[in-house]
Amino acid sequence: xxxxxxxxxxxxxxxxLGRAAQRAVRGQVCALWPEAKGxxxxxxxxxxxLLRPYLDxxxxxxxxxxxxxxxxxxxxxxxxxxxxxxxxxxxxxxxVVDKLVLMHGLETSxxxxxxxQEAYRTLGPGGxxxxxxxxxxxxxxxxxxxxxxxxxPYSLSQLERLLRDHGFSIEHHAAALFQPPSKRRFWLKTAPxxxxxxxxxxxxxxGGVLIVEASKQVPAPxxxxxxxxxxxxxxxxxxxxxxxxxxxx
Numbered sequence: 001x002x003x004x005x006x007x008x009x010x011x012x013x014x015x016x017l018g019r020a021a022q023r024a025v026r027g028q029v030c031a032l033w034p035e036a037k038g039x040x041x042x043x044x045x046x047x048x049x050l051l052r053p054y055l056d057x058x059x060x061x062x063x064x065x066x067x068x069x070x071x072x073x074x075x076x077x078x079x080x081x082x083x084x085x086x087x088x089x090x091x092x093x094x095x096v097v098d099k100l101v102l103m104h105g106l107e108t109s110x111x112x113x114x115x116x117q118e119a120y121r122t123l124g125p126g127g128x129x130x131x132x133x134x135x136x137x138x139x140x141x142x143x144x145x146x147x148x149x150x151x152x153p154y155s156l157s158q159l160e161r162l163l164r165d166h167g168f169s170i171e172h173h174a175a176a177l178f179q180p181p182s183k184r185r186f187w188l189k190t191a192p193x194x195x196x197x198x199x200x201x202x203x204x205x206x207g208g209v210l211i212v213e214a215s216k217q218v219p220a221p222x223x224x225x226x227x228x229x230x231x232x233x234x235x236x237x238x239x240x241x242x243x244x245x246x247x248x249x
Contacts, residue, residue, distance in 0.1 A: 002108045003147055005070035008046045011147055017183050020191045021146065021208075022049045024176045027195070028211055029101065029130060032172060039098035042122065044090070045105025046147070047132075048074045048082065054099075064090055066105065088114040090122060097122045100129040107133045107151035116166040123216040128171065131212045133159060135175065140208025143181045148208055159212055168214035175199075177208030 011018035029050050036058040043051050048063040052075065055061055065071040066087035074082045085091055088111055100123060109115045119129060134141035134153040141153035154162075160170050178198025179191040187194075198207050 001150060002066055002068040003046075003104065003150055005046070005065060005072050008069070008104065008147055009072055012046075012049045015183070016188050017146065017181065020179065020188055021177055024179075024191065024195050025103070025132065025209060025211075026050050026053070028174050028176045029132075032130065032174065032211070032213055033099060033128070036099055040096055041099045041101070042092065042097045043101045043103070044119070045069070045103050045108075047101040047103040047105070050101055050103060050132075058099075062092070064092075066109075069104075069108075087111070088118055090118050092122045094121050095124040095127075097124060098127050100127065101132070102129065103132040104147055104151075106131060107153065112162070113166070116162070116168075120167050120216060125216070125218060127216050129168070129214050129216075131159060131163065131214065133210055135206050135208055135210045138177070138206060138208040140177055140181045145183075146181050148177070148181075154210060156206070156210055156212070159210060163212065163214050167217050169217040170212060170214055172213040174211040174213075175206035175209065176211060181208065 012022050013019070026049065030053055036054045038059050040060045040062070041051060041054045041058045042062045042064065044064045046065065046069065051061055051063060055075065055078070061081050063074055063082045064085050065082060067084060068087070071082050071084040073080050083091060087105070087109055100119060102119065106112055106115065123129060134148040134151065136153040136155045140146055140148040143149045156173060160173070163170065175198065176195065179194040180187050
């Protein structure tokens, strides 16, 4: 079940808790990907709050939003880069994306297998993707007061296994949103401290969201011809008897 784009917009841009969540997750994204100079950056789901740091440096930034969710114009005050699309049929050429961010896309998808196939298709050689999903063991997935309380949450092992099954190679993982999903002033004011403390915790005690960086794993091409080297090549004269001198009559 996809959330409505207006609800997502209200949370991330009009609520104090949403702005704190945006800063925390975007901080981890920027730590993993500090730059994208001359690259094509694509976001799917509702990933646009995380893409703003790349607007000035990337060659192209695209924000894809699935049809059941709806689309909004983004960014404000600049040329629009948001596109409404089918969640399993992206209007993007094969192999052109350098960096891909999925947030509020995988856990709410009705067809995650085909969605991941589309993500794999659009990534170019050496392309990287960040998959951001609710942590099954975290507090945020248990509260319907935030967008991370909807859809299917994942454990780290579940997410990594799913990505490997679809041809991705796991590079790094991280977590964010260690503060409780509360609108109380105390928790909002101390949110940066909770994020710093949380980064030193084991992944088993991870925060509200899991972030897995994966790369596109391209299978080695097969060479035409015989699959195995012939260990004992057949001699040209093998099987023939040795020549004998002719007898004089």
